[in-house]
Amino acid sequence: MGKKHSLVLDKDFEEIIPEFLIKRKSDIVMIRKALEDGDFSLIESLGHKLKGTCGSYGFMELSELGKKIEESAKIKKEANILKSIEKIENYIANVEIKFE
Structure with missing residues (x-):
């Protein structure tokens, strides 16, 4: 069981957050x-997408992890990428979202 994460988002996002x-x-x-x-170019692109998309929806911690994935892919640091995706999986599994 991972660390619980609390997040408050705008109620307008409530219907789209599960998807x-x-x-x-x-x-x-x-x-x-x-x-x-071994496709680090694709990983870099996916990290960049995570960084932008997650930030746009208010998931700043996920956005930062997307940035780390993007940067790690540029220098082909597989261990760093794996660590970041494990953190994302843990975050998603343990996030508690409130909508206001």
Whole structure:
């Protein structure tokens, strides 16, 4: 069991957040596959997408992890990428979202 994360988001996001989180899980699957294939260019692109998308929805911690993935892919640091995606998986599994 990971650390609980609390987040307050605008109530306008309430209906779209479940799908948003499902898509982030899909991003992790794609990053893991790209790691298997040694496709750091794709990982860099996916990290960049995570950074922007997560930030736009108010998930600043996930946005920062996306940035770390992007930067790690540029220098082909597989261990750092794996650490970041594990943190994302933990965050998604333990986030408690309140809508106001």
